Amino acid sequence: MRFYEFEAKEVLASAGIPIPKSIFCRTAEEVLSAANEIEGSVVLKSQVLSGGRMKVGGIRFTTSGDEAAAAAIDILALSISGNKPVGVLVEEQIEVEQEYYAAVTYDGRAKRPLVIFSDMGGIDIEQVAEDHPEHISRTHFSALGDFSEYVAKNAVADVGIAGSELNGLTRVVSALARLALNRDMTLAEINPIGRLADGRIIALDCHLDMEQEATKNHKDLLDSMNIGVDEKRQARPPTKFEQDAAFVDSADPRGVAGNLTEFEGNLGLIIGAGGGSLTLFDAVRDAGGQPANYCEIGGNPSVSKAAALTKLICEQPGIEKIAVMMNVVSNTRVDIVARGVIKGCLDAGYDPAEKIALFRIPGSWEEEGFAILDKYSVKYVDRAVSMDEAAKMAVESLR
Numbered sequence: 001m002r003f004y005e006f007e008a009k010e011v012l013a014s015a016g017i018p019i020p021k022s023i024f025c026r027t028a029e030e031v032l033s034a035a036n037e038i039e040g041s042v043v044l045k046s047q048v049l050s051g052g053r054m055k056v057g058g059i060r061f062t063t064s065g066d067e068a069a070a071a072a073i074d075i076l077a078l079s080i081s082g083n084k085p086v087g088v089l090v091e092e093q094i095e096v097e098q099e100y101y102a103a104v105t106y107d108g109r110a111k112r113p114l115v116i117f118s119d120m121g122g123i124d125i126e127q128v129a130e131d132h133p134e135h136i137s138r139t140h141f142s143a144l145g146d147f148s149e150y151v152a153k154n155a156v157a158d159v160g161i162a163g164s165e166l167n168g169l170t171r172v173v174s175a176l177a178r179l180a181l182n183r184d185m186t187l188a189e190i191n192p193i194g195r196l197a198d199g200r201i202i203a204l205d206c207h208l209d210m211e212q213e214a215t216k217n218h219k220d221l222l223d224s225m226n227i228g229v230d231e232k233r234q235a236r237p238p239t240k241f242e243q244d245a246a247f248v249d250s251a252d253p254r255g256v257a258g259n260l261t262e263f264e265g266n267l268g269l270i271i272g273a274g275g276g277s278l279t280l281f282d283a284v285r286d287a288g289g290q291p292a293n294y295c296e297i298g299g300n301p302s303v304s305k306a307a308a309l310t311k312l313i314c315e316q317p318g319i320e321k322i323a324v325m326m327n328v329v330s331n332t333r334v335d336i337v338a339r340g341v342i343k344g345c346l347d348a349g350y351d352p353a354e355k356i357a358l359f360r361i362p363g364s365w366e367e368e369g370f371a372i373l374d375k376y377s378v379k380y381v382d383r384a385v386s387m388d389e390a391a392k393m394a395v396e397s398l399r
Contacts, residue, residue, distance in 0.1 A: 001210045002233040004047045006089045007225050008208040012190070015179040017172055018202045022091040031072035034090040035065040041093040044071055049236055050081035058085070061093060083236045094202065099192035101125055102155075102173050104180040112140045115177060117155040117169075121192030135159055143181060149174045168201040169193065183221065184214035234261070241316060245295065248308045255301030255332070257309040257340075265290030267357065267398060268313040268322035270306075270341065272298035276327030276387065283391035284323070289398070292319045300332050306340020307347060314348035314355060321357040323394035328362045328383055334369030337361055342376050353377040357397040360390040 003011065006024040013019050023034035024047070035042045046058035053059050058080050062068040072088050099121035107114040118136045120128045129136055137158035141151040152173035156166055172193060180188035189207040196202065215222060215229040222229055230246050232238045238246070241262045249258025256272070267289050271277040277296050284291050293313065297306065313322055324341050326332065338359065345352040359373055362383035373380045379397075381390055 001212050001215055001227075001231065002049050003208040003210070004049065004086065005045060005206065006047055006087070007227070008206045009089075009203070010225065011179065011183070011208060011221070012176075012203050012206055015175045017175050017179075017190075018200065020092050020094055020202060020204065022089055024087055024089055025072070026087040028069045028072040028076065031088055031090055032065045032069035035062070035068035038090065038092050042068055043091050043093050044068060044075055045089040045091065046075045046078060046080060046085040047087045047089055048080045048083045048085050049233055050083055053080060056080055081236070086237075094194060094204070095197060096192075096194035096204070097197055098195040099204075100169060100195070101128070101189075101191045102169075102176055102193055103187065103189040103191075104177045104185070105187045105189075107140060110140055113143050113177075113181070115139045115141065115151060115155040115173060117159060117173060119159045119161060121194075125191065141177075147174060147177045147181060152177060164199060165195065168195070168199065172201050172203070183218055184211045185209060186211050241293070241312075244312055245309065248305065248312060251308075252302055252305040254305060255297075255299035257297050257301040257305045259296040261294040263291050263293055264318075265292040266318055266320045267394065268292045268316065268319040269295055270297050270310060270313065270322060270324045272296045272326045272329075272332070279327075280325050280387055280391060283388045284395060286388075287392040287395040289391070289395035292316060297324075297337065298326065298329065298332050300336065301340070303336055303340045303343065306337050307343035310341045310344025311348045312344075314345055314350055320398055321355055321394075323357045323391075325358065325360040325387065325390050325394070326363070327387060329364075332361070332363050333365040334361050334363050335365040335372060336369075338369040338372040338378075342372065342378065353379075358390055358394040360385060360387070 009019045021038055025031045025034050041063045044060045046053050058078060060071040062071050075088055101118040101121040103116045105114055116138055118128050120135045137155050139151055139155040149170055153170045156169045176188050185208055187209040190203045192204050194202050194204045219229055230250050232242060232246060239262045242260050245258045245260035269291050271280040281291060281294050342352045345355045353376055356378045359378055359380035
């Protein structure tokens with residue numbers, strides 16, 4: 001789950017990381033009041049979950065309250081990557097002598113958390129890695145036990161920083177790492193960190209992503225910012241389709257039938273089996289199909305839960321057919337899923353034989369499940385047909 005910048009900075013402040021004086025506003029009138037309260041020059045930042053704000057005019061520098069209010073009208077009306085802002089962050093402008101980059105994330109290859117640090121902040125870290133690799137350090141550490149400042153000091157010192165500058169940056173990087181570990185962040189990034197003329201170190205911009213499965217463990221933090229634990233945010237706010245699917249999944253504890261991401265396509269997907277769901281999604285696209293969604297099912301959901309999810313997907317505008325596909329599973333009853341998707345089609349007012357492009361779920365109670373599909377003339381295949389072949393068959397049924 002991704003945080004807006006104004007939320008992320010609240011989290012940083014709670015972790016003891018210095019931030020500029022800032023006020024979150026939803027209207028131009030609030031921006032005027034905030035700019036006058038802060039006094040002096042301010043920077044206005046569009047609050048969207050996607051990047052690239054500066055390039056399209058989502059960040060503006062102003063010198064007076066009236067100028068800030070006028071700029072806020074433009075920012076609030078500006079769509080960035082298809083997303084309208086939820087508000088504007090009004091922040092004091094600060095003279096910075098040096099900018100740095102710091103991030104804490106997880107290295108899937110090394111299977112260990114990682115601190116990334118650079119003395120070239122304020123630009124894309126990918127560009128720094130390509131053009132100036134000597135200005136980046138990568139320091140792995142253990143997630144067992146407390147985070148050691150020694151790790152942070154090594155990460156900062158590896159790019160040639162020393163003295164009081166090293167000490168100040170070490171404190172910020174250490175606090176960021178502890179925050180990432182304690183709050184189950186998949187990414188905790190500050191870009192840039194600024195060093196001011198008086199030597200102070202301050203976080204000028206930040207990006208926080210929390211592990212979606214861990215949100216219920218941090219209800220205290222989310223409640224303090226009026227964020228629901230089931231709220232899903234990626235590079236944009238969740239759509240109504242995604243919110244409705246999350247409700248279906250959370251309303252019944254039996255199994256999984258949700259975790260949905262919406263796309264623009266005509267083939268609805270009900271797919272699962274761990275990494276098999278990602279494989280099937282890619283297989284549909286490789287076959288020339290246009291998925292309307294990514295969605296997971298598994299862990300033996302109830303008939304009613306599978307039916308509710310199927311009905312929801314069938315009712316989405318633009319979805320012509322649905323494909324129900326999984327890898328070989330042992331803990332999901334084929335007959336239950338078959339009953340659920342057929343009931344969902346019927347509840348949505350569709351003939352299952354026409355609406356279901358293909359059913360491929362090999363597993364327990366397979367014969368009983370196939371008998372139910374036969375009763376409604378739904379096309380299905382068994383495990384002899386690979387997932388790639390099944391995806392191609394589902395896409396072909398739309399042509």
